[in-house]
Amino acid sequence: MSDEVNVFEVASRKKVRFDTHMGQLTVEDLWDLPLTSKTGRLNLDDMAREFHGRMEATAATSFVETATNVDEAAELGFTLVKHVIDVKIVENKAHKDAKAKADERKKLLGILSNKKDEELEGLSVEEIEERLKAL
Numbered sequence: 001m002s003d004e005v006n007v008f009e010v011a012s013r014k015k016v017r018f019d020t021h022m023g024q025l026t027v028e029d030l031w032d033l034p035l036t037s038k039t040g041r042l043n044l045d046d047m048a049r050e051f052h053g054r055m056e057a058t059a060a061t062s063f064v065e066t067a068t069n070v071d072e073a074a075e076l077g078f079t080l081v082k083h084v085i086d087v088k089i090v091e092n093k094a095h096k097d098a099k100a101k102a103d104e105r106k107k108l109l110g111i112l113s114n115k116k117d118e119e120l121e122g123l124s125v126e127e128i129e130e131r132l133k134a135l
Contacts, residue, residue, distance in 0.1 A: 007079045018047070018077065030084045035092075044085045051078035 010016075011027045018025040022042050025033075030044065037043040054074035123131070 007076060007083065010076060011080055014076075016076065016080070020047075027080055030081060031088075033084075035085060035088055044081055044088070048078060048081045048085060051075075051081060 008027065016027055018029075020042055025042075030047075033047075034041065034043045036045045051074045054071050055078060058071040058074070120128075
């Protein structure tokens, strides 16, 4: 598939459906699948492998002639699934990075609070009474 062609437009025009052991899936259903699965659940990695295998099986191996028999359905399916995989990987990384930042911020705020408490505990009785009167 050419990078210039919008594969989602092609898929919608061709009304692409994926036959799986779960039944037929639409392109939109790909977004709901996990990247991988340890329980045998349908997943994007297995689908990409299947399409890639189909593409390799139809490609004639020749070092002289250009291969002409291409499984266009497998190529389109692979391109769609691979795009969804790439997007989900980026989203997962962004989510993990955001969580790590939030965890660090929470930790730093806790440390800051403890430091402020330590500073207050270091005040003399007179300073504490003076600050209480000011409130």
